[in-house]
Amino acid sequence: MSNFQIFDRHSWGAIREARGITYAQLGELCGVHLKSVSKWFYGERTPSLHHTILLAKALGIPLNQVLKSVTDSDIRSAIRSIL
Structure with missing residues (x-):
């Protein structure tokens, strides 16, 4: 499986700020501590x-939109299994 990254901390951070969502709120929604999110x-x-x-x-x-750049079939299968 190839190395890939779909999380873009800069653009996603701008979206987070624009929507007024805190790290604590994201942590709660993701089931992790706010320190992990930060x-x-x-x-x-x-x-x-x-x-x-x-x-x-x-x-x-x-x-x-997030996943459209993922072309590796193994990764796409892994993503489908999570969804």
Whole structure:
């Protein structure tokens, strides 16, 4: 499986701020502590695929938009199994 990243902390952070969603709220929606969320948005850690999908849903980012750049069939299968 190839290395890939669909979480974009800069653009997703701008969306988070524009929507007035706090790290604590995202943490609650994703089932993690707010410190985990802050580390994702500060670039100290990368959210798992599962948490990336939960973040997209919480921020109102359409999953088809998020996932359209994923071309690896194994990764697409993994994503489908999570959804």
